[in-house]
Amino acid sequence: MKIGLIGNPNVGKSLIFNQLTGLGVEVSNYPGTTVGLEKGHVCYQREKFGICDLPGIYSLDGDSDEEKLVNGMLERHELDLVIAILDAVHLERNLYLFLQVAEYGLPLLVVLNMADEAEKFGISVDSTELSKILGCPVIMTAAIHGRGTGQILPSALSSACPATVAVAYDHHIEAAVTSIMGNFPVSRPVAILSLEGIGADQEMLDSSAAIAGEIENRHKMSPRQIISANRHHFAEQLADRVITTRQKKPAFDLDRLLTKSIPGIPIMAAILIGILIVVFTIGSWLERIIVAFFTTYLVAPLLSLSLPPLLQQVSISVLLGLQAGIGIAFPFIFTFYIFISILEDSGYLTRAAFLADQAMHRIGMHGQAIIPLILGFGCTVPAVMSIRLLASRRERFIASFLVTMIPCSARTVIIAGVVATFVGIWWALSIYLIVFILVVLTGLFLSRITPGERFGMIMEMAPLRAPQAGNVVKKSWRKISEFLIIAMPLLILSSVILGLLQYYGIITAFTNFIAPFSTMVLGLPAYATTALMFGILRKEMALGALVVLAGTPALNTVMTQVQLYTWAIISVLFVPCISTIAVLYRQMGLKTVVLVTTYTLILGLAIGAGIHLAFP
């Protein structure tokens, strides 16, 4: 038996999915967090049920991938039971989708989520009356507090039934639908979609188009407009019958500040720069403690054992890998994820997107594109995945370049560990400034040359809410544990391989080979350029490799400040890491990947060479 969670964007489907399945899919407070189909299982009374978390949609008759995916699953009866999740605060708008879903005749359970917020706004929904009108069971939940979610599965399995409610369409529409269903063996919802010009059967579409033309002539409105007006009107009447609103004295609306140019834009800048500074400060402080601990209690005792050279090399490499991983992961990446999670959960990202709309237009995208860019500060991989939020291929193409250029937390590690520590914190921030300028220039350039349609922003503002500490920590922990499980072994392994290569003199050979280019063009010691290569595997490994190859974590003793700065900026810019390349390939195809990789490689080396020219 397969159960689907269907609802508008940002109504809490993923949160409920997590609570039902015990899995940990991404939950955030902005529309479009879930991009694909998430599947999980749940056992109830010794029976196993499949549950899918479907991406949030506003209707079934759109032409976006998400709408087609959900519509397809309903049409092909891939779901045995639908749990429709509605936002109690915005019931009327949510009912619009529900009325459409109800037409498929599948057993339904209605979950009115966000009951707590509705209460806060003085909105009360008569769920008994709603259930009576819809003809299927309705339960109230506040998933964010876990209230009522325990009831979902028992209610769904015991009492879910097809809804009896049906929208009363205009009689010409009804006549047309009857006529289509008489001529073609299709269900009512498919016939309605076909009248709106959506479907796969060309013969049916042609004959529907003929009827649609007549209706349009008569009504001066397309069937699609009539159908949706009927649905909206029906939803409005329905909502009026079940909602009572007590007028509450409106609390201070934070949006009065956040969505105005002044002080909204300064607030946005302050938030982003503030996060960077705080992460730098906390990060380097924690890093010093962790690195000192490793050096005193593990590396020094190991060195004093005087093991055979090969064994010593391997064990030192393991320790260095571990040190780099832990010294980087917790101080920088974990702190960063905490702040990103707070931003995600607060609903602030949609405000930032609104404010940034005009600026984003200049660089060929629209406001929503700022969400991948901000997520990019955390990790480029999820940021690249969220490019799907953008409506046109043109915008996704431009975003692919810009997102990969944003310094992710691993690159922050490099900036903090190399520049902030040895050159100075303002120099570290200047790297962000340079990257920012390059991002803008790249955007300006790409928006000129990229062909394709423009599509403006239509984005629902997520409600502002205080992020819950538990959720934030859980989410950050889930991301960091991915790092620990996937990246740490790699880091240690590559550290060992690096150690062995060094032991057998292969690194020296490569270093000698690259030396002329390195010293002449970039002004860097050859081993530093070798270390850069490791950044392709994972960005923070470049730093690990540099420490190993330089033979000391005190990098300022072996390289000048200009060299450290140059090295850091090259490793920040050049070639996205291998995981980014993989996910970009899946998302955008080979051509974009090759272009992005080549562009960033050239950009990184050119900037490095430029700095060397300016400060020889």
Added chain:
Amino acid sequence: MESSEREDYLEAVLVRHLAAQATPSAKDVAEDLSIGEDTASADLKSLENQGDLVFDEKGAISLTVQGHSTAERVLKKHRVLQCFLGEILGMEERAASDEACVLEHSISDSAINRIGSYVNKAGSRRSRHRMNTPLCQPMNNSTPKPPDPGITPGEKKAPHVGPSTGLTFRSLIDATESIPLTVMGITGGEYLHRLIDLGVIPGEVVILKRKLHNNAVVLQVKECDIALSPEIAGTILVEKM
């Protein structure tokens, strides 16, 4: 007498007749047309001779069948034109009426029919409840007046406050914040579906919550806040409630 003058006289008589359900005198007509009573009397007499109207013994004017049909045709043209100029093209109400007074005499029947059906089409997008009702309700009580030199500037400045008309039809980016607006239509096809899904449909009452200097807006529709780029906001036509 020119034919346009004849039409003006007949129209004025008909409007008086419709408004007051009574027969006007030559004095009333002269007042409405802002001309001297003597001229009006003389002209009206000559119209009586042409068989367009008759005076009764008290001097009250009634239209003949011939006069009535001419007057009705001109009045209909006037209404269609005033509606088109005012509501579709966004001219000020009085200016639209004045302009209509001039155009009504020369415009062809075929052109007026086309404008009429265009106006009707725009009107049917207006309301989900009242399909096919014309955009402009005929001006039941207001009299179409020719240019009136006696009008005070103050009256001219406040053309939109009349009780029966006062409709202003403009794009969302021209609206002011925090005032309830009724959606009249969406001109851009590309964004139509997503806007419809979110409830931006003709007849819906929305509030412009925020407008930045660059015309990006936050629109409250069905209790939800929707952020829109300027180019999309510009395709939504609204009218003050």
